[in-house]
Amino acid sequence: xxxxxxxxxxxxxxxxxxxxxxxxxxxxxxxxxxxxxxxxxxxxxxxxxxxxxxxxxxxxxxxxxxxxxxxxxxxxxxxxxxxxxxxxxxxxxxxxxxxxxxxxxxxxxxxxxxxxxxxxxxxxxxxxxxxxxxxxxxxxxxxxxxxxxxxxxxxxxxxxxxxxxxxxxxxxxxxxxxxxxxxxxxxxxxxxxxxxxxxxxxxxxxxxxxxxxxxxxxxxxxxxxxxxxxxxxxxxxxxxxxxxxxxxxxxxxxxxxxxxxxxxxxxxxxxxxxxxxxxxxxxxxxxxxxxxxxxxxxxxxxxxxxxxxxxxxxxxxxxxxxxxxxxxxxxxxxxxxxxxxxxxxxxxxxxxxxxxxxxxxxxxxxxxxxxxxxxxxxxxxxxxxxxxxxxxxxxxxxxxxxxxxxxxxxxxxxxxxxxxxxxxxxxx
RNA sequence: GUGGACGUAGCUCAGCUGGUAGAGCCCCGGAUUGUGAUUCCGGCCGUCGCGGGUUCGAGUCCCGUCGUCCACCCCA
Numbered sequence: 001x002x003x004x005x006x007x008x009x010x011x012x013x014x015x016x017x018x019x020x021x022x023x024x025x026x027x028x029x030x031x032x033x034x035x036x037x038x039x040x041x042x043x044x045x046x047x048x049x050x051x052x053x054x055x056x057x058x059x060x061x062x063x064x065x066x067x068x069x070x071x072x073x074x075x076x077x078x079x080x081x082x083x084x085x086x087x088x089x090x091x092x093x094x095x096x097x098x099x100x101x102x103x104x105x106x107x108x109x110x111x112x113x114x115x116x117x118x119x120x121x122x123x124x125x126x127x128x129x130x131x132x133x134x135x136x137x138x139x140x141x142x143x144x145x146x147x148x149x150x151x152x153x154x155x156x157x158x159x160x161x162x163x164x165x166x167x168x169x170x171x172x173x174x175x176x177x178x179x180x181x182x183x184x185x186x187x188x189x190x191x192x193x194x195x196x197x198x199x200x201x202x203x204x205x206x207x208x209x210x211x212x213x214x215x216x217x218x219x220x221x222x223x224x225x226x227x228x229x230x231x232x233x234x235x236x237x238x239x240x241x242x243x244x245x246x247x248x249x250x251x252x253x254x255x256x257x258x259x260x261x262x263x264x265x266x267x268x269x270x271x272x273x274x275x276x277x278x279x280x281x282x283x284x285x286x287x288x289x290x291x292x293x294x295x296x297x298x299x300x301x302x303x304x305x306x307x308x309x310x311x312x313x314x315x316x317x318x319x320x321x322x323x324x325x326x327x328x329x330x331x332x333x334x335x336x337x338x339x340x341x342x343x344x345x346x347x348x349x350x351x352x353x354x355x356x357x358x359x360x361x362x363x364x365x366x367x368x369x370x371x372x373x374x375x376x377x378x379x380x381x382x383x384x385x386x387x388x389x390x391x392x393x394x395x396x397x398x399x400x401x402x403x404x405x406x407x408x409x410x411x412x413x414x415x416x417x418x419x420x421x422x423x424x425x426x427x428x
Numbered sequence: 429g430u431g432g433a434c435g436u437a438g439c440u441c442a443g444c445u446g447g448u449a450g451a452g453c454c455c456c457g458g459a460u461u462g463u464g465a466u467u468c469c470g471g472c473c474g475u476c477g478c479g480g481g482u483u484c485g486a487g488u489c490c491c492g493u494c495g496u497c498c499a500c501c502c503c504a
Contacts, residue, residue: 006494061502115502127504280504307504371464386462
């Protein structure tokens with residue numbers, strides 16, 4: 001045997017055992033998004049490296065050390081997308097969606113970041129990403145959050161809580177940033193290594209430090225809220241009012257700052273205590289300044305992304321079982337002559353009802369083995385064909401979940417008999 | 429990127445201080461003729477992650493490497 005080839009670090013296969021949870025999440029998300037009038041778009045996985053450098057920020061962790069970047073044959077620098085927002089904005093600009101228009105859009109698919117993997121954190125992971133363009137007021141901020149809350153409710157997810165903050169405008173943030181640098185520089189001797197590194201790159205991140213030694217120093221730092229402009233304050237109040245009206249619980253976390261540079265005003269995060277240290281299951285915010293930064297018409301914009309792997313883990317952790325996919329009918333086939341008849345009967349059943357889930361008992365085995373498989377498959381009804389039946393042009397039909405007598409009928413009658421047995425159960 | 433734990437049959441794991449691999453589950457067959465539970469009997473399945481080293485001999489010790497998990501970090 002040849003040596004096996006291992007998969008790449010942090011790149012996972014999703015197998016049939018987990019698929020029901022993925023389908024449940026994706027189907028539910030699609031329904032909820034439809035209900036709010038969001039439209040799907042599909043985007044390339046590869047973009048020019050410059051897109052992400054400009055959008056996410058040169059000095060962010062993502063751009064500095066986590067992107068899968070490589071040169072194509074022409075020497076152009078390409079990057080596997082580490083997130084969807086930049087790509088979606090680029091697509092909106094490319095296709096002229098931002099000229100005095102409003103759009104509610106969503107996209108989903110794999111993202112790539114070269115982080116050290118852990119449960120809930122992978123190098124290829126999947127996001128559902130929702131964005132709205134052209135809406136300036138806090139009402140759309142509220143709608144996007146309500147949408148996510150409705151998704152949790154539809155999925156049956158508990159143990160998530162919402163945290164909010166406002167980062168202000170880029171201008172007020174610049175002022176605040178200077179104040180922070182001044183403050184932390186004055187307490188330079190108290191800072192740890194990480195914080196000193198961030199001091200001039202991204203001092204807001206120091207506020208987010210988990211180092212208990214810094215807690216006191218951080219508590220004394222100037223507050224972002226105090227440097228918000230009147231407009232930003234009103235916007236944030238409007239959002240909080242709308243959420244309260246809708247009965248959505250939240251906490252304002254003044255230390256919630258995002259690792260991507262493009263955010264302004266509203267930022268939020270849905271957090272769970274059920275997944276260890278990868279606790280953010282959905283997060284986003286407003287990025288009014290990003291579109292012009294990427295060469296588009298100035299357009300207000302806001303969005304969020306959820307991590308599909310994290311939601312799937314959470315569903316499983318919470319013991320939420322998605323709807324099953326048991327077959328309706330299992331066709332028991334035993335014998336060479338029977339196998340031809342079995343395939344034909346299975347096809348006839350599918351013809352009779354396109355939604356019917358028919359599992360053909362291929363692969364041999366005796367009656368005992370076939371019935372074991374039929375039982376295990378969860379099928380409701382068995383259609384039984386041995387060589388004996390095949391020779392006589394008949395089949396036997398049996399309900400596997402009720403104490404009914406097994407009946408013999410002509411092949412042509414099988415779909416009607418099966419339908420009757422399935423209907424009998426549905427009626428109970 | 430830093431620190432730590434781990435990597436033995438398809439799955440979950442056991443293998444004490446080094447002597448050439450085990451259990452349960454799963455799967456297959458059988459317990460009188462073509463029928464699903466349970467029980468019983470039997471069977472299949474292992475480059476002990478990979479590569480080096482020490483040793484008469486390594487799953488067991490050492491080094492490297494790949495991967496998983498946990499914390500940090502980061503974030504979805």
